[in-house]
Amino acid sequence: MSDTPIDLEALRQRIDALDGDILRLISERADCAQQVAQVKTAEDPDTVFYRPEREAQVLRRIMALNKGPLDSEEVARLFREIMSACLALEQPIKVAYLGPEGTFTQQAALKHFGESAISLPMAAIDEVFREVEAGAVNYGVVPVENSTEGVINHTLDSFMDSGLRICGEVVLRIHHHLLVGETTRQDKVSRIYSHPQSFAQCRKWLDAHYPQAERVPVSSNAEAARLVKTEWHSAAIAGDMAAKLYGLTRLAEKIEDRPDNSTRFLIIGHQDVPMSGEDKTSIVVAMRNQPGALHDLLEPFHRHQIDMTRLETRPSRSGAWNYVFFIDFKGHRDEPRVAAVLEEVRLRAAEVKVLGSYPIGVL
Numbered sequence: 001m002s003d004t005p006i007d008l009e010a011l012r013q014r015i016d017a018l019d020g021d022i023l024r025l026i027s028e029r030a031d032c033a034q035q036v037a038q039v040k041t042a043e044d045p046d047t048v049f050y051r052p053e054r055e056a057q058v059l060r061r062i063m064a065l066n067k068g069p070l071d072s073e074e075v076a077r078l079f080r081e082i083m084s085a086c087l088a089l090e091q092p093i094k095v096a097y098l099g100p101e102g103t104f105t106q107q108a109a110l111k112h113f114g115e116s117a118i119s120l121p122m123a124a125i126d127e128v129f130r131e132v133e134a135g136a137v138n139y140g141v142v143p144v145e146n147s148t149e150g151v152i153n154h155t156l157d158s159f160m161d162s163g164l165r166i167c168g169e170v171v172l173r174i175h176h177h178l179l180v181g182e183t184t185r186q187d188k189v190s191r192i193y194s195h196p197q198s199f200a201q202c203r204k205w206l207d208a209h210y211p212q213a214e215r216v217p218v219s220s221n222a223e224a225a226r227l228v229k230t231e232w233h234s235a236a237i238a239g240d241m242a243a244k245l246y247g248l249t250r251l252a253e254k255i256e257d258r259p260d261n262s263t264r265f266l267i268i269g270h271q272d273v274p275m276s277g278e279d280k281t282s283i284v285v286a287m288r289n290q291p292g293a294l295h296d297l298l299e300p301f302h303r304h305q306i307d308m309t310r311l312e313t314r315p316s317r318s319g320a321w322n323y324v325f326f327i328d329f330k331g332h333r334d335e336p337r338v339a340a341v342l343e344e345v346r347l348r349a350a351e352v353k354v355l356g357s358y359p360i361g362v363l
């Protein structure tokens with residue numbers, strides 16, 4: 001028993017009263033969101049209820065208003081879920097992601113859209129694209145780059161043939177664990193399953209701790225987790241979601257070689273997202289194969305002082321030794337400065353495709 005002078009019973013009464021107030025306010029907020037839905041439908045019966053730029057603004061405002069004691073990310077996560085539930089009242093949002101269930105991409109989808117979204121696993125990145133293109137789901141979530149391992153080529157290549165837009169981005173800290181099942185003989189682990197990217201992100205740790213174990217690459221971390229359930233001498237490298245889904249325990253935690261290991265995911269859809277105030281634009285550019293082509297492409301960005309956040313080169317589909325450039329930069333295509341650069345790049349390039357302008361990931 002504590003001898004603190006604070007009256008526990010009084011504090012609990014205060015919490016009950018506050019919970020009542022919070023509930024009333026959340027319900028009032030949900031009512032407003034439903035009215036927004038009516039206004040949107042009256043304006044356009046085929047309207048899209050989900051507004052990425054507005055959601056980013058709501059979260060940024062809440063983070064700026066927050067005075068603690070909860071930290072701003074924690075508060076934003078709570079509001080993320082409130083918005084997700086409000087949006088589900090307007091229209092439950094359907095999201096396809098690179099599966100199977102339990103992958104980091106599913107975690108990214110839920111981080112971005114909240115737990116009220118309906119998330120559907122797809123077997124491959126191009127299936128996510130196809131599902132969104134066909135209108136079977138509203139949005140798709142695909143990984144695009146990892147801070148340790150670099151770009152995910154499948155995703156970039158899928159954009160070359162697709163008319164879909166990028167509607168958002170989400171960055172996820174990636175923590176890998178060494179996971180075992182109930183029947184695993186922990187001293188006899190001779191085989192480790194994981195996705196090749198995860199092996200690459202944990203290479204040094206594995207060399208130091210399990211130099212003898214056979215490393216078996218499989219199609220996803222979740223698949224690795226599923227396999228170890230039934231094998232007594234195997235372990236898997238996977239994340240929290242897969243561990244929970246398959247009831248595995250952690251033999252070692254956070255085994256990624258770099259503590260800041262993170263993956264960036266893109267939200268793909270049909271929408272052109274308006275400005276949120278802090279935005280990014282992604283384009284793909286084909287240049288004519290001539291001396292100075294890359295310099296010509298980059299020069300307008302430098303002159304207009306546009307902050308380029310990524311530049312990737314991929315072989316073009318239109319013949320050997322031709323290349324296309326994927327460029328991400330800060331700013332929205334409706335900003336005059338950005339529009340001017342895009343215009344100049346169009347004059348210099350063989351082809352330019354704007355993949356989308358979208359809010360910089362908030363969470």
Ligand SMILES: C=C(O[C@@H]1C=C(C(=O)O)C=C[C@H]1O)C(=O)O
Nearest residue numbers: 033036049050051054055083086
């Ligand atoms: C309520 C709206 O619709 C949706 C729900 C939002 C919310 O709950 O704050 C924000 C943006 C939309 O995704 C809106 O557009 O304002």
